[in-house]
Amino acid sequence: MDDVRGLLARYGLAPSKGLGQNLLISPTVYTRIVEAAELSPSDAVLEIGPGLGTLTRRLAARAGVVAAIELDRKMVAVLEQELAGVDNVHIIAGDALELDPAETLRCVGADLSGGYKVVANLPYYITSRALRHLLAESDRPRLLVLMVQREVADRLRAGPGEHSLLSLSVQAFGSVEQVCRVPASAFYPAPKVASAVVRIAVDERPAIDSALQPAYFRVLRAGFGQKRKQLHNSLSANLALPSGRAHQLLVQAGIPPTARPQSLSLEQWRALARAFVDEAR
Numbered sequence: 001m002d003d004v005r006g007l008l009a010r011y012g013l014a015p016s017k018g019l020g021q022n023l024l025i026s027p028t029v030y031t032r033i034v035e036a037a038e039l040s041p042s043d044a045v046l047e048i049g050p051g052l053g054t055l056t057r058r059l060a061a062r063a064g065v066v067a068a069i070e071l072d073r074k075m076v077a078v079l080e081q082e083l084a085g086v087d088n089v090h091i092i093a094g095d096a097l098e099l100d101p102a103e104t105l106r107c108v109g110a111d112l113s114g115g116y117k118v119v120a121n122l123p124y125y126i127t128s129r130a131l132r133h134l135l136a137e138s139d140r141p142r143l144l145v146l147m148v149q150r151e152v153a154d155r156l157r158a159g160p161g162e163h164s165l166l167s168l169s170v171q172a173f174g175s176v177e178q179v180c181r182v183p184a185s186a187f188y189p190a191p192k193v194a195s196a197v198v199r200i201a202v203d204e205r206p207a208i209d210s211a212l213q214p215a216y217f218r219v220l221r222a223g224f225g226q227k228r229k230q231l232h233n234s235l236s237a238n239l240a241l242p243s244g245r246a247h248q249l250l251v252q253a254g255i256p257p258t259a260r261p262q263s264l265s266l267e268q269w270r271a272l273a274r275a276f277v278d279e280a281r
Contacts (some may be wrong), residue, residue, distance in 0.1 A: 004188050007052045011078050015189060019072055020123030023051050024147070026186035029197070030058055036145045036179045036199045037119050039063045044110035046141070048096040048120035048130065053079045053089075059119060060089045065110040069096040097129055102139035115142035124149045124193070128166060135173045135202070138210075144200040145179070153178055153196035160265045165224040171266055172216065174202035208270055216273040223261040223269075231264075232257040239276075249275045 004025045008014060015021035024030065033055065039045065039062035050056045050068035052075065060066045060083075069092045070076050076093045083089045090108040092099070105116055118141045122130055127148050134141060148156070156176045158167040170176060179197040184190040208216045222238035223231055235246035250257045253271040255264065264272075 004052060004054060007054075007078065007082070011074075013074055013078070016072060020125050021051065021072070022187040022189060022191045024055065024121055024186060025188045026182070029180065029182050029186050030055055032180045033119060033145055033147070033197055034058050034062065036197065037062075037117055037143065039117070042111075042114060044105050044112055044114075044116040046101050046105055046116060046118045048118065049122060050079060050091075051075055051121070053082050055119070055121065056083060056089055057086065060086050063117075064088060065105065065108060066090070067092055067105050067108050067110065069094055069099060069104065071095050097126065097133050100139075101134060101137060101141065112139070117141055117143045117145070119145045121147040124152070124191075127152055131166075131170055135170065140173065140202050142202050142204075144198075144202070146198050146200070147182065147195055148198055150181060150194040150196045153198050156198055156200075161263055163262045163264065163266075165220060168220055168266055168269060169217070170200065172208040172213075173206045174200050176200050207266055208273070212270070212273055212277065215277045216270065219273045219276050220269060223264075223272075228260070230258045231255070231261055234261065245279070249279060252278075 004023045015023055041064045043063045044065045045059050045063045047056055047059060047066055047068040050070050056066060056068050066089045068079065068089060070079060073093060076091060079091045083091065092104060102112060102116065105112060118134060134144065155164050155166050156170055157178060158164060177199050179199050182195040182197060184194060223234050225238040226234040232246040232250055235241060247257045249272065252275040255268050255272060
């Protein structure tokens with residue numbers, strides 16, 4: 001198999017800065033990603049941003065079906081050439097943020113009775129949107145293995161005291177662990193930031209049940225809308241609550257009104273969402 005630089009030279013291509021293309025060139029990191037995905041011949045995998053297909057081949061060697069979604073038409077042409085003989089890989093030209101992940105796999109004949117997995121070396125500028133898109137689906141993946149900016153990896157794994165809108169949004173659906181750190185030298189071209197591979201194991205039953213999710217995310221966005229303020233002020237301003245009502249909701253949920261949003265646990269945010277729902281009835 002050609003290396004990344006060799007493939008780029010052969011096809012007269014260069015990574016697109018506008019599409020955030022930093023192509024992984026480290027065999028060691030490829031191995032860590034594939035191992036973290038724990039693939040078997042019964043697995044269906046959605047790969048986002050396959051680029052030149054160097055990771056795609058490794059996924060296909062272990063999984064049953066791989067659907068690789070690529071936005072860059074020039075890269076699609078390379079993928080179709082390089083992976084033409086790999087029968088269990090399906091190249092899809094399109095924007096992963098606009099496609100239903102589970103339906104995309106079904107359309108290429110994947111059996112999703114055991115769920116599906118997502119593996120991606122995401123352009124860093126779409127990380128948050130991609131996570132929202134994948135986890136907001138009713139037919140969520142059961143596992144995600146993602147290359148992200150190291151700072152984002154730290155935020156995803158954060159706990160009370162360091163929580164963010166991102167960490168609480170993702171941890172509502174599953175647990176996050178860091179697989180490995182990845183230096184800039186593992187990519188071509190080298191990005192200006194350090195990276196990490198994270199593994200998100202999605203719970204069969206989310207910590208926030210589907211009926212409560214609208215209120216949970218509404219309260220969460222309101223609380224972090226002014227994260228430097230005390231929570232009762234942020235909630236009052238961003239939920240348009242009458243004076244004193246936010247204070248009452250916090251007391252009802254067992255939360256100090258002077259708390260700041262990053263200090264609360266997921267369980268406290270869930271209790272606050274329930275209090276908000278009860279108040280609206």
